[in-house]
Amino acid sequence: MKNILIILMLVVLMFNISFSQEQRRFPMGNLQVNGKISGKLIDEQSGKPIEYGNVVIYRLRDSSMATGTISNAQGNFLLENINAGRYFIKISFIGFETKIIDSIFVTPKNSEIDLGTIKLSPALVKLGEVVVQGEKELIINNLDKKVINVEKDLTNVGGSALDVMQNLPSVTVDADGNVALRGNTNIRLLIDGKPTNMEGVSNYDILSQIPASQIEQVELITNPSVRYDPEGTGGIINIVLKKRREAGINGIITLNAGTGDKYNTSFNFNYKLDGFNLYTGYDGRINRFNSFGSNYRNSVNPTPSFLNQSQSGLNKMNSNNFTLGADYNINDFNSLSTSLKYRNSSFDNTSSNQDLTYNSSNYLTSKISRSNSGDRTFKSLNFTFGYKKTFEQKGREFTADFLFSDFKMNRLEDAQQLNTIYSPSYSETQSMRRLSGEGKNQMYIVQSNYIHPLESGIRIETGFQSTIRTINTYSDYFNFDYTNNVFVDNISLKNYFEYDEQIHAIYGIVSHSISGIKYQFGLRGEQVYTKSNLPLTNQSYRRDYFSLYPSVHISYEFLPMNEIQLSYSRRVDRPNNRQINPVVDYSDSLNVFAGNPFLNPQYTNSYELNLNNALGFFFLNTSIFYRTTSGIISTVSKLLPNGVLYNTFDNVAKGENYGVEFIWTQPVASWWRLMANFSYFRTKLNGQGIVNVDQDATSWTTRIMSTFTFWNKTQLQISFNYNSPTITMSGGMGFVGGGGGRYGNQAIAQGKIYELYGLDLGLRKDFFDEKLSVTLRISDVFNTRKFGGEVVGEGFKSIFDRKMDTRVLYLGISYKFNNYQNKRERLNPDEVDQEMF
Structure with a gap:
């Protein structure tokens, strides 16, 4: 501190x-500046600000484009560095009528022009005999990110953030909750622009705690600028939760229920008066689901044998989240903001496992029957405080932010096992084991950012970020003494691990616009200090290193709403505390895990070309991407002579990942809106380490969503997604543990994932001037979503599959108070300010 x-x-x-x-x-x-033109865009019907509105200024003499910009979250826009002359401005946004403002005359005495509030009317676009009413866009393409508005996605109602992820373009989700962006699960997951600080907790557990009703939008950032933390070679997924900023008292209450004992509720309220805003929120989830899995392993060393594993389980989740926050505008140039979030969750599970081993003659030689019961509790507290200063010079600002996060996890698991040996002689052995674990994570982040526009039109941005984090995990194992009827401490299996990490970064960004070309160059330098300690053996490991992370973003709008973008960034995946913990985990006696304290970070160079085209009445986004990764952290498995599969981690490979992606949106008719996404990519892995790696595979994903409006604005939504088989840069490991579930994201250098697909339906009807909404949803209509794959190693091949409750019927009701509408808060410290672009 x-x-x-x-x-x-x-x-x-x-x-x-x-x-x-x-x-x-x-x-x-005394500032000498060129001409400036400003204004604010709002929706004529609702009065809401229009974000990402396209504002382009043209020279009156020859209609050539001078420059352009987009409106920010408040609808404000600013055109700078305008030479003296006569101009006209064209303002457009998908779903709204284009507006032209002419007779604009810039002179030395009239160099700053305020156009005031500009109202845009929703478009009435004729397609033959069809009339299309404009509405909020599902996808907004910014220079370095895609913003997905998920609030009205009916196939998310009653679900969690996992359902939201599954319905996003470019994103796939497996049964462990491993979220992949363009086939890469090494992503950085942010909530409101801030890290989760839930080390050791799977993405499945994190995302399943967040109700879909609390999510306003999701930002997909495949090539972030240097203002972002470079962690996550696959990019960044930022979940933006709903927040309130309207004057007076506003709120919304949501209730959802699903078959199989699945319930969630949430409310959000805010009170705003003059320069003070107070907001609060709560969401709770109760979720019960069944899981089934199997694993079939064929071994040839040291002697041929077959292992058949099966599992069934019942899981229960109870989650409660509270939010309290305030904003205060001291004056026109200074503001403060603070928030406090508390989360309390519990996960209870019971499962039954059976392991059958056969010899080469297909005779049963042994059987292991195991029953497990466990309870995990999570408690987290997040506090943020921010200061922002603006200046009379537009675009100039300073921000400073502080974040404190405290996370605690407790775990208690009992496993009762019966070992039966049939050959060479019959015997039975009964055992019972208890695991008691505790985890403590604390994180401090201090950061600041300063933006300064120069007279030449160049904008300079600089800042720093310091992150200090401690992660301590303590696991105790106990064996049951049947003679004395007590649990006895098993000292040999104790697993105590302490990890300290400091990351200090500074960065600088230069951006400018010249002759219609907008560019942004950035460089970030990071010094990392890590120390891990095994207190039971007094062993410690240190690793300190410095890295540079450049980024480049260039865009050119050759026609209004038609733009080409080119970007590059360098990113990193650092080994997490579980991947470097060398103590062996014997949770499953036939599949054991151990970390590697000598792991190195893996680095990725990412290149991307984007084309955004407004063609007639539909919009097409095309992305071509190429990534090279060195030192890929991979799970590698080796079959031991005693039949146990030993799993560890190594920097075994280098890889290439490249492909193309299309996102198409179109209002087909006044009652039919269509969105389609298609991604095709190829992955190559090769290298040597604990195992040799040489894999080359292509895969593809697609998602189609149709929304139909009929009978008094009743909406029907149909969504289908398909993921082809893939080896992916990172993924699941198999029946036990999973890719990101227990030990973080790592590549399957020895296997692949099978296809995954499903269909969802949603129906929504609004009442009382859209204050009351009733929604019905069916997820995975045909019950086809099942996760499976295979792992191949020296002397063995393993095939696994897993199935959960995916077909669920949900009923949702929400009620809005005082014209509640969603609006973004100011950009948080981890978000890129792309006002110039």
Whole structure:
């Protein structure tokens, strides 16, 4: 904490010094600037600001384009560096009528023009005899990210963030909750732009706690700029939760129920008066689901044998999340914001497992029957505090933010096992084991950012971020003494691991627009200090390293709403604490895991070309991407002479991943809206390490969503998604553990994942001027979503599959108070400010 305070003091001191020097160098009122034109875009019907509206200024003499920009979350836009002359402005946004403002005259005496509030009317586009009413776009393409508006996706109602992920373009989800972006599960998951700090908890557990009703939009960031933490070679997925900023008292209450004991509820309220805003929220989930799985392993070393594993389980989840936050505008140039989030969740599970081993003659030689019961509880507290200062010079701002996160996990599991040997002689052995575990994570983040537009039109941005994190896990094992009827501590299986990490980063970004070409160059430098400790054996490991992460973003709009974008970024995946913990995990006696403390980070260079085209009445986004990764962290498996599968981690390979992606949206008719996504990519892995790796495979995914409007605006939505077989850069490991479930994301350098597909239906009807909404949804209508794959190693081949309750009927009801509408809060520290673009 002392280090944090020192850093904060230095930041404030440096800013005050630089600000005072800036005031002396450029006295207010003496700035020599080129012409500026500003305004605000709003929806004529609802009065809401229009974000990402396209504003282009043309020279009146020859209709050539001078420059352009887009509106921000408040609907505001700013055109800068306008030379003296006569112009006209064209304003457009998909789903709205194009507006033209002419007779704009820029002179030295009239260099700053405020167009005021500009109202755009929803479009009435004729397709033959068909009339299409404009509405909020499902997908908005920004320079470095895609913004997906998921609030009105009916196939998410009653579900969780996992359902939302499954219905996003470019995103796939397996049975372990491993979320992949273009086939790569090494992504950085953010919630409201902030890391989850839930190390050791699977993505499935994290995402299943967040009701879909609480999510406003999801940002897919495949090539982030250097303002983002470079962690996650596959990119960033940022889940943006609903927040309130309207004047007065506003709110919404949502209730959902699903078959099989699945319930969730949420409410959000805010109160805003003058410069003060107070908001609060709650969401709770109760979820019960069954799971089934099997694993078939054929071994040839040391002697031929066959292992047939089967599992069935019942899982129960109870989650409660509370949010309290406030914003205060001190004056027109200074504002403060703070928030507090508390989460309390529990996961109970019971399962039955049976392992049957056969010899080469197909005779049963042994059987292991195991029953498990467990309970896990999670408690997390997140506190944020932010300060923002703006200036009279438009576009100039300073922000400073502090984040504290505290996460605790407790785990208690009992496993009772009966071993039966049939050959060479019959015998039975009974045993019972108890696992008691505790995890504690604490994280501090301090960061600041300063943006300064220069007279030449160049914009300079610089900032720093310091992250300090401690992760401690303690696992105790006990064997049951049947003679004395007590549990006895098993010292040999104790697993105590302590991990400390510090990451200190500085970055700089230069952006400009010239002759219609907009560019942004950035460079980030990071110094990483890590220390891991095994307190029971007094072993410790240190790793310190410095890395540079450049990024480039270039765009050119050759026609209004037709743009080409080129980007590059370098990213990293650092080994997590479980991947480097060398203590062997014997949770499954036939499948054991051990980390590798000598793992290196894996680095990726990512290149991307985007084409955004508005063609007639439909919009097409085309992306061509190419990634190279070195030192891929992979799970590798080796069959031991005693028949146990030993799993560890190594930097075994280098890889290439490239492909093309299409996203097509179109209002086919006044009652029919269509969105389709298709991704095709090829993955190559090769290298040597604990195992030799040489794989080359192609795969593809597609998703089609149709929305039909009929009878008093009743909506029917049909969504279908298909994922072809793939080896992916990262994925699941098999029947036990899973890819990201227990040990984080890692590649299957020795196997592949089978196809996965399903169909969802949703129906929605609004009442009382859209204040009350009733929704009905069926997920996985044909019950086809099943996760499976295979792993091949030296002397063995394993085939696995897993199935959960995926076909569920949901009923949802929501009610809005005082014209509740969704609106984004100010960009948080981890988000890129792309105002220039």
